[in-house]
Amino acid sequence: MSFYEDKIFPYALDVALAGVKQTRIDVISEAQGRVLEIGIGNGANLPFYSNKASEVVGIEPCSAMVDMAADRLKKLSDKGELALAMDQYNLQVGSGEALPYEDNSFDTAVACLVFCTIPRAELAAQEMYRVLKPGGKVLFFEHVQSTGAVKKTLQNWINPIWKPLACGCHLNRDTKAVFETVGFKIDSIEEMNHPKMFPIFSSVILGEAVKP
């Protein structure tokens, strides 16, 4: 990873996403049982897991981000702000495209602002499907391609400049289609412009997808 990816982008991310705290709470507090968060980044969701979760496993390819998530976990624990005991959180370096976990081994998967960035999104969705138990759910909050013609065109234009600045993030992914392609059934979905996100990436989907 580069200096920019390790030392600048993680902080820029916190600033850019400062307004989505309530959405994170709404999504993450629903996670239950054995939970996998892919692309956990610097651990921004860690404070919001509830004791409905029995274990939270976070995987993230950028080791600097994993270190930041581990620091955050320690600070939250010191302040008594974690819902679970420290040994119920497990952070590791790795890719969502090749999950080092057994088939049918998680109750919930969390996909939070990550399918925009994973290079082979369909492969990661397949992996998420593989490791979820039948009946297991993906809780998703993802920014996606706009359905509005003008904004969609702008996103397509800006995407080649955006991608290197935002460490591989695409403005124009169709993540709902990716989930459906690998076999998930969309149980609930809200498609909206998030009022607290910068307009070029404010088209979001929020909801649940189930492994039948």
Ligand SMILES: C[S@@+](CC[C@H](N)C(=O)[O-])C[C@H]1O[C@@H](n2cnc3c(N)ncnc32)[C@H](O)[C@@H]1O
């Ligand atoms: C926009 S950040 C979001 C981080 C975090 N999910 C959050 O909600 O703050 C996108 C994350 O996707 C991660 N990522 C990139 N490629 C990935 C892959 N192949 N598998 C899993 N995560 C990946 C990045 O390292 C980064 O942490």
